Amino acid sequence: MFQETALSGQITFFQKLRSLDYILLFCLLILGLVSSLSMYSTEGGEVLYHTKSHVIRFIVFFSMMLIFSFVNLKLWHSIGYIFYFVVLCLLIWASLYGVKASGSQRWVDLYFINLQPSELMKVAIIMCFAKFYHRTQIHLVNSFKNIIVPMVVLILPILLVVSQPDLGTSILIGLSGLVVLWLSGVNVKYFIYSSLILLISLPFLISFLKPYQKLRILTFFNPDRDPLGVGYQIIQSKIAVGSGGLSGKGFLKGTQSYLDFLPEKHTDFIFTLFSEEHGFIGSVLLLFLYAIIIYRTAKIGASARSFFGKLFCYGFASSIFIYVTVNMSMVLGLLPIVGSPLPIMSYGGSSMLATMIGFSVVMSTKIYQKQIIA
Amino acid sequence: MISGGTDTSYRKQSVVGRRMFILSAAKFVVFGGIIAQLFSLQINQNKKYLTLSDKNRLREWKLPPIRGDFQDFFGNTIAGNLKVYQLHIIPEQVENFNNLIIRVKDILELDQKTFNKIIKKKNSQKPWETLIISENLSWDQFVKINFYLHELSGVKPVLSVARNYPYNENYTHLLGYVAQASQNDLANNDEIKKKHVPGLRVGKIGLERSLENDLIGMNGVQRYEVNAYGKRIKQIDHIEGQKGKSIRLTVDTKIQQKCNDLLKDKAGSISVMDIYTGDILAMHSSPSFDPNLFLYGISYENWEAIKSDPKKPLINRSITGLYPPGSTIKPIVALSALENNVISPYFKVNCSGKIEMYGQTYNCWKKKGHGVVNLRDALKVSCDTFFYEMSRRLGVDRLNETAKKFGLGNKVFNNIFNEEKAGLVPSTEWKKNALGRGWVLGETLITGIGQGYIQTTPLQLCLMTAQLANGGFKINPKLIVNKDDLTFEDIKSKMSKNLEKKIQGPDFDDALVDLGMSSSKDDNLYSPLFRNQENVKFVLEAMFASTNEARGTSFSSRIEDKKYQFAGKTGTSQVKRITEAQRELDLDISQIPYEDRDHALYIAFGPYKNPRYAMSVFIEHGGSGGSTAAPMAKKLFKVVIDRHEEREKFKQKNINFIA
Structure with a gap:
């Protein structure tokens, strides 16, 4: 163990x-390119605001990702909780002083960017849990305290x-x-119990939903209920996808979006679109691209020696999978419409x-895969 | 890990590895599900969604169909389409609409009311929809707009077509007019509903209305790609429409115009008919109005002027005006009496100016009386006393039979004019059914001089005259030229064949007369309406005397030139009962209030040697038939006969000409 720690410390920049x-x-680059082209297509074949800012964001964040990749995994591990708390504070701030847009208050005005902390929370929660279970011994995972805290x-x-x-x-x-909870070994029975409780309290929870949310769920089960209202999105989306056929209408030729x-x-x-x-063909290829990304991420996790790294990679791969699945199922009419972006593709x-x-x-x-975090 | 040691670490790793494996398997299944859904939507249901997508994006705009023309017999357009200059603006394409519209207002010199209407219309439609500023620019306005066009970006001068009646008020009652389709039009005519576009003009009355389905034509179609908000993005397709059928009428514009001139400032009607082919050469009702006024919605002032005119220009007197025929019925009464052997031609009555019957006095129009008159004289001088006596012997039911046979009391056209009236020829049965009272014999007497219950339209009188003049054969009055119309020669030979059949057929004659009453129009077309043609000839000869012999009621209107010589019968029908006191006064026409004056009628046919045309002239409150109506017939006859040659020439030249 000591030996390995020492070894990792010796990795040169080129090795990294x-x-x-x-x-x-x-x-990821291909996905960035595809997403930029799609954005270009949403604007009817012109480079306008959305395309420009999407491309810039992709370049900036991709470069940032490359730079941050060289940050020692230890450091990521050490800021796991802090990151979560910062994002949580931003969420509270958002709900108190946030920017309102189209009926909801999700954004924090950081002067140079309007940040949506809820999006960051998707990663922060994985990091936080990865750190938490990294430090928790296996026989204590299902202890009362270790269930309640997460x-x-x-x-x-x-x-x-x-x-x-x-x-x-x-x-x-x-x-x-x-x-992440499930991956880290939380007893299956808790999942069963909590889903039972959720099921029982479902009618109660539904009463808390906003009317438009209820409508969306109802519409999901019968889109023709209100074809020009809420069902409109599902119907038009299915028409667009369905009319694409085997090889699609061609780049910039999607009439539904144009x-x-x-x-x-x-x-x-x-x-x-x-x-x-x-x-x-294109859709399956895109899905395949996501599958490779998920697979590579999971593979990095598999070869990671640190539990933090492994759990994060597994968790992140799985959540990418979830985002992709939820988004695609939604637009294909398999799930009700809930706001969920497609990673990297969506603006x-x-x-x-x-x-x-x-x-x-x-x-x-990946870089520090041999490193063990104490 | 410091405290946990390798064991826990290993166990942790194996748990997470195992669970990740399960999760990965699940991911495969879920991705498989998504691919399955993609397959189902894009491959299996592709056709369905493609159709839906096209339905979304393609929208068709129907263009207004171009209406078919009306032509007169000679092929002159009497209702056509005129190129009109319109001014369109698409508000969305204009930078500053308010400035532009005020500029346009100044240039066109629009009044405030029109201007407000345009602004209201603009606010009620989508910004990309065409706003029609003016549907009918004058040439001056059009030139002016084009002159300023460079500073009016967004304004589009457009060439369009609109209905036009070049002869203005001449054909109004015959053709009718078009105006914007109303809800009623849409509900009552599927063809209009199918072809309707905003602003479509449809026939409101007359032939424009009854022939709507032939005239309307086919819409052109423009197919556009539209976006989700309905805005046109680009044109995909353009299908040319089809102009409606052009319809050629039997009328002669020259004659129609002459009728209009004759009836100027009078209320009345003139109809002219070919006594063999049934072609209606003219049918005019006066006063008339300009149908072009209705095209863009008639203005309040014009509408009020038409509506409140005491002479009622909206009424088509030729077919909807019901008037007592007066003495013009006498040829039929005479024929009926002869046919039924009630009297012989030598029967005489002594007219002393009045006759006492059933405890009442019945006056002849001539107070001094006509002396001893026979039937021929009675027709010639229109002796009422003679006809009272003859009618008494004839009875109303036998008179009814003959009158109906010759076209009185029935609609002349089948379904061409909605508003056409059938009129009334009374009978004992009719009175019992309609009024619930028994026939009074005195009523027979006044029916015999065309007063009382009897009511006919001027066109019915024309048809009656025609059917007498052609020797007593049934004809088919018509306004529209058809490919399979029989020629004059065909009809003549048909008539003589039918006559032969009648003479040869043993007990044919009564059967045929019955047939004439009950069977449909076409069955006994061109067949005799008489029992003995000599009776018809006798009546025609008497009518000749009435016009061409001294003491005849229309002697002063005769034409001696054989080419134009005609025969006729005057009629003066009373509007209200004249009391004995009034009779004594013997007022001049100008001293009687307009509404109380008699109607003047005249029926005629000619040329006498070889008759071809019949006409009826009717002047509402015109005074006496002899002094008002007959002179008009004289003037008109010249034109009709002169036009006959033109007509024959045209027929020869255009033997295959069918519009």
């Missing part, structure tokens, strides 16, 4: 550079985000957290920042 996961980086840690941000209101992000935070039939085409429905223009600085921070930690795990 060599040990980066180039396949993962390549896939529960509180998880539920606090969820409540804050739900109250914004932002059902989508809070569900994603919850799912990310739960996946003619503004698609709602939220920059953000949550970017996949719809992509799918309309590139068809079944949105905070989401991109959070994802890139996540990949920094993953890369750092």
Whole structure:
């Protein structure tokens, strides 16, 4: 153990550079390119505001990710809790003094950027849990204290985000957290109990939902209920995807998006646009690209010696999977419409920042894979 | 880890590894599910969603169909389409709409009311929808707009088509007019509903209305790609529309115009008909109005002027005006009496100016009386006393039978004019059913001189005259030229064949007469309406005497030139009962209030040697038929006969000409 610690300390810069996961980086770059082109397409084949800022953000955050990759994993481990608390404070700040937009208060004005802390929380919760379980011994994982503390840690941000209101992000935070909890060995029975409790309290919870959220759930089960209202998004999205066919309508030729039939085409429905223009083949390839990213991330986790690194990579890979799944299922009409961006593809600085921070930690795990954190 | 040691660390690693493996397996399944859904949407249901997508993005705009023309017999357009200059603005494409519209207002010199209407219209429609500033710019306005066009960006002068009636008020009652389709039009005519576009003009009355489905044409279609808000992005397709059918009428504009001139400032109607083919050469009702006024919505002032005119220009007197025929019925009464062998041509009555019957006095129009008159004289001088006596012997029911056979009391056209009236020829049965009272014999007497219950339209009188003049054969009055119309020669030979059949057929004649009453129009077309043609000839000869012999009621309107010589019968029908006191006064027409004056009627046919045309002239409150209506017929006959040659020439030249 000591030997190895000593070894890791001796890694030279070039060794670090060599040990980066180039396949993962390549896939991320491709994804960045695809997302920039899609953004270009949402603007009808012109480089306008969304495309420009998306490309700039991608370049800035990708570079930042590369730089942060060389940060020692120890440092990531050591700031695990602090990061969580900072984001939690930002969330509280957001709910008190946040910027209001389209009926919800999600953003914090940081003068140079309007930050959405709930997006950062998606990564912070994984980092926090990774550190927590890194320090917890296996036989104590299911002790009362070690169940209650993570529960509180998880539920606090969820409540804050739900109250914004932002059902989508809070569900994603919850799912990310739960996946990490499950991976770290929390007894299955707790999951069963809590899902039973959730099921029983569901009618009660639904009464807390905002009317528009209830409507969305109802609409999900029957989109034709209100085709010009809430069902409009699902119907138009399915029309766009379905009309894409095998090979799509062609780049910049997606009529549904070009003619503004698609709602939220920059953000949550970017996949719809992509799918309309590139068809079944393109969609499956994009899904495959995500699969590689998830696989490479998980693979880094598998070869990590530190439990923090491993758990973070597994957790982050799984949450990327969850984001992708939830977003695609939503636009394909398999899940109700909840606000959930497609990682990197969707327009949105905070989401991109959070994802890139996540990949920094993953890369750092790769570079310092042999390192053991005390 | 410092305290945990390798064992816990290992166990932790194995737990997380195992669980990650399970999770990865689940991920495969979920991704598989997403791919399955993609497959289902994009491959299996691709067609369905493609259709939906096209439905989303493609929208069709129907263009107004171009209406078919009306032509007169000679192919002159009497209702056509005129190029009109319109001014359109698409508000969205204008930088500063308010400045522009005020500038346009100044240039066109629009009044405040029109201006407000435009602003109201602009606010009620989408900014990318065309705003029609003016539907019909005058040439001056159009020139002015084009002159300033460089400083009016966003303003579009447009060339469009609109209905136009070049002969203005001449054909109004015949053709009717078009105006914007109303809710009623849409509800009652599926064809209009199918082809409707905002601003579509449809026929409101007359032939424009009844022939709507032929005239309307086919919409052109412009297919546009639109965005989610309905804004047109680009044109995908343009399908040319089809102009409606052009319809050629039997009318002669020259004659129609002459009728209009004759009836100037009078209320009345003139109809001219070919006595063989049934072609209506003219049918005019006066006063008329300019149908062009209705095109863009008639102004309040014009509408009020038309509506409040005491002579009621909106009424088509030729087919909806019901008037007692007066003495113009006498040829039919005479024919009926002869046909039914009630009297012989030598039957005589002594007219002393009045006759006492059933305890009442019935006056002849001539106070001094006509002396002893026979039937021919009675028709010639229109002796009422003779007709009282003859009607008494004839009875109203036999008179009814003959009158109906010759076209009185029935609609002349089948379904061309909605507003056409059938009129009334009374009978004992009719009175019992309609009024619930028995027929009074005295009523037969006044029916015999065309007063009382009997009411006919001027066109019915024209048809009656025509059917007498052609020797007593049924004809088919018509306004529209058809490809399969029989020629004059065909019809003549058909008539003589039918006559032969009648003479040869043993007990044919009564059967045929019955047939004439009950069966449909076409079955007995061109067949005899008489029992004995000599009776018809007798009546025609008497009508000749009435016009061309001294003491005849229309003797002063005769034409001696054989080419134009015609025969006719005057009629003066009373509007209200004249009391004995009034009769004594013997007022001059100018001393009687307009509404109380008699209607003047005249029926005629000619040229006498070989008759071809029949006409009826009716002047509402015109005084006596002999002094008012007959002179008009004289003037008109010249034109009709002169035009006959033109018509025959045209027929020869255009034997295959069908509009």
